[in-house]
Amino acid sequence: MHGALRHKGRRKDRLALTAAFKCIFLLCLASLRAGRRREGLKQREAAALAFSIQITDLTKQYRKGPPALNKVNLNIQSGMFGLLGPNGAGKTTLMRILATLLQPLSGEVYVGGVNLADNPGAVRAILGYLPQDFNTYRRLTVRQVLDYVALLKGLDAAAARRQKVELVLAQVHLKEKRHTQVAHLSGGMRQRLGIGQALLGDPQLLIVDEPTAGLDPEERIRFRNLLVEISKGKVVLLSTHIVGDVESCCSRLAVLNQGNVCFTGSPAELAAKARGQVWEIAAAEEQHTTLPASARVIATRRIGDTVHRRILSPMRPLPAALPVEPTLEEGYLQVVKAGATP
C-alpha cells in the first residue's frame, strides 16, 4: 500500500516534469516562430520599401513607323509614378511591355529585382493591370468576373476569395451591382470594375492606363484617393492625359514624347520648367490683341467683362502681360514643346 502510494507520487512528479518541459518547449517554439514572423515581416516591408522598377535603354519598334520607345531609361521607386505625354508618345507601349504583353526590341527591365525578359511569370504574379479600354466577359456578373480573376491570381480559398472580392467591390463602389451582368454596366461602372480586378491579389506593381477616363468627378476624386492609399510600399504607374490626376496623386512623374523621355522629376519640378515663360493678360472682351508667333494661349477665363488669358511665351508677349507662377500643365506643355531632356 505504501509502495503503491510512493509509486503514484513518482508518477505524478514525472507527469509534472513532462508538462513543464512541454511548456518550455512550446514557449521556445512560439518565440522562435514569432521571431521568424517578425523577421519575415521586416524583410517583406524592406522588400516593399525597396520595390522598384529599373528600365535601361528600352527600345521598341513596330514594323512600320519610327521607334515607339527609343532607349528609354527610368528608375521608378515605390509610390505613385505618373506618365504624361501626348498621343502616340509611347506611354501605352511602355505599359504593355511592363505588363508582359509586348516584347521590347532591346533594353532591360527589372521589376523588383526580377528581369522581365527572363521571368515574365514572376512579374505577372505581382502585377495588377488596367488597360486603356477595359472590357470583360459581358455575360458574367460583376462578382463572377472578380471571382474568376481572383482565382487566376491564386486566391484559392473560397472564403478568403469571397472576402477579398467583397472588399474590392466596396473599394470601387460596385457592391450594389455585384449581381449585374457586365453588359448592363455603364462605361464608368465598367471602368470601376477594371480598377477592381487590378486591385485583386494585392499587386506590388499596379499599372493603370487612363483609369479615370469615363469616371464622373466624384468617382475620379475617390479613385485618386484610393490609388494614393494603396500605393504605400508599391509601385503604382499611372498614365493619363489628365494632368490634374498626376498633380494630385504622384510624387514623381515622367513625360514621354515621340518615344523619348523628356522629363523625370516631381510635379513641382515639371511646373518649374515653365517658370518665366507664363504670362497673363487681362483685357476687355472687345479689345483685340495680336500675339507674336512664338506665344501660345494656354487658358482663357472670364471675370466680369474682362478676359484673362494665360500665355506661354519665351518672352513677354505684350507690354501689358504680367509674369505668373506656372502650373503643372504649363510645365508639361513647355517640356513637350521644347523637347527638353531631363
Add this chain to the structure above:
Amino acid sequence: MSPLGKRIFQFELRAQLRSPGLWAALLVVAALLLFNSVDSWESAPAQLLIKLVGGVTSFVFLLSAFVTLNGLSREEREGFSDVFYALPPTNAAIYGGKLAAAAVSLSGFLLLVLSAALLVGPSQGEFGLQYWTVSGLLLLETALAVAAGMAVAALLTALVTQHRSRYVLALLWLVGVTLLVGLGFASGRYEWLSFSPLNMGEDPYFFSLIFGFFPGSAGIARHMLVQVFLVVLLFLVGRHRFLCRRENVDQRLRRLIASALVLLVASFAWQYAAWGQYRATVAAQVNYHADARFSKADSNARADWQSLSGEGDLRYGVGVAQNFHVARYHINLRLAHPQNGLQAEVIMLIEEPTQSSLFFTLHRTLAIDGVAWQPTLGESLNAAAQSANPSWQPIAWQRAGDYLRVDLPPNAVVSPEESLLLRITYAGPTNDAWLGWWGNNPVQFVTKQGAYLQAQLGWYPLPGGWRLGAAAGVMVNGVYKAGMPPPQPLRLTSPETGYRQSEFHLQVRTRPEWQVIANLPATGTIVWDTCPSVPSFTSS
C-alpha cells in the same frame, strides 16, 4: 495540367456548355445524322452507319474548328485579352485549359456517333464483327475530325490577329480540302484524300469496309496516320508561331516540328506508294475504251421522272411492285468492246405478267438499244435459237435514270399460268461514268486485271424498282482483291428481296487473261463461257 490551367479549363468548360454555339453545332450534327438515316434507311446496318457518319465528318471538322475558335478567342472578342494575358497563368496553362475544355465539349460529337452505332445495328439485329469494326473506325474518324478542327483553330489563332477572320479562314480551309479531295477523285489520286479529315463514306474507304476492296483496312490506317501527323504538325506550328509572338522558342519545339513533318511526309509517301501500285495494276483502265461516249445513254436518261407514273416512288426506285417473275435469264455479254465497255443481250423468260407495264432496274449508264418480245407458247427457252428468231416484236419502253418501263401490247398480257419472252439489248461504259452532281460511278469495274460485274451497276435488268448501290437486297456482293485466284463467279448470300429465284445462263465473251467476277443470286445455273478471243458481237 497546372492548377491555373485546371481553373481555366473549368471556366471554359462552363462557358462552352452555356454557349448556344456548341448546342447548335451538336444539333446540326444530330439533324444530319437523322437526315442521312431517312435517306438511306434501307441500307444494311454497316453501310447505313458509314453513310450516317461519313456524311457528317466535314461538318464535325468545321464545327469543331468554330467551337475551338470560340473558346480560344473569347477574351479577344470580349476585349479582355490584355488583362487576361497579364494575369499569372502561363500560355501553356491558358491554351492547355482552353483546348482541353474544347475537347471535352466536342466529345458530344463522339457521343452522337456512338448513339447512332448503338441504335442502328442492334435495332436491326446486327451484332457482327464487321459492324462493330465499322463502328469503332467511325468513332476514330469522328475523333480525328474533331482533332483536325481543333488543330486548324489553334493554328489560325496563332497566325491571324483578327479573330473574326479566323472563322472565315477555317471555312476556307474546309473548302480547300474539299476541292483537293474533288481533284483527287477526278484524277484518280486517292492519296490526296489523306489531307482531308477521314471520310469513310467516300468511295475507296466505303467499298473497302463493306466489300474488302483495295485499299482495305491498311489504307484506312494509313489515312489515319497521315491525319494524326498532320494534326500534330498543325498544333506544333501553331504553338511555334504563338511563341514567336510572345516568348522565345526553344530548340526542342523546332525539333518536334521537324519530326512531325518527317513523319507526315513518310506516312503520305507510304499512302502514295500504295495507291500508285493500285493505279498501275488493279485500277488501271483498259485504254481503248477510256474515251467511249454513249449518246444513247444520255437520251435514255433524259426522260422525265413524272412520265413514268408507275407504282411506288420511282424517284427512289424503291417499292415499285414486281408484278412478274423472271424464271430464267440468258445473258450474252461482251466486255471491253473497242467502242462500248459492255454490250449485252438479255433474254428473259417472264412468268405471270399480269399487268401491261413491266418495271426493271438497269443502271443508267447502260443505254438501251431496243426491247422486243414474243410469246413462248409453252416452248422452252433456247436463247441461241430465239435470238435469231424473226418473230421478235419491238415494243415501247421508257427510261428514267436507273428505271425502265416496258409497255406490253394488249395481247401480251397473259394469264398467270403462261409466260412470255422479253429481249433487251443495251450497251454502256464500264468505268467511272459521270452520274451528274451525285458523283461518279464508284467502281472502275473493268481494269487491267479483269471485270467486276457488281450489283451497284445493275448490269442486268433486275425486276422491279431498286435503288442501286444502296438497297441491301441488291448490294450484297463478293470480294474482289488484287491478286485473287482465277475467275470465280461469286454467289450471293440470299438477299431478302422477296424475289423468287431465277435461273441464269451467262455467256461472257472477253479477253482470256481477265478475271471476270459477277454477282448473281444464290441459286440458279450459271454457264460460264469465257471465250478465248473477243468475237464480234451484234445485237439486233
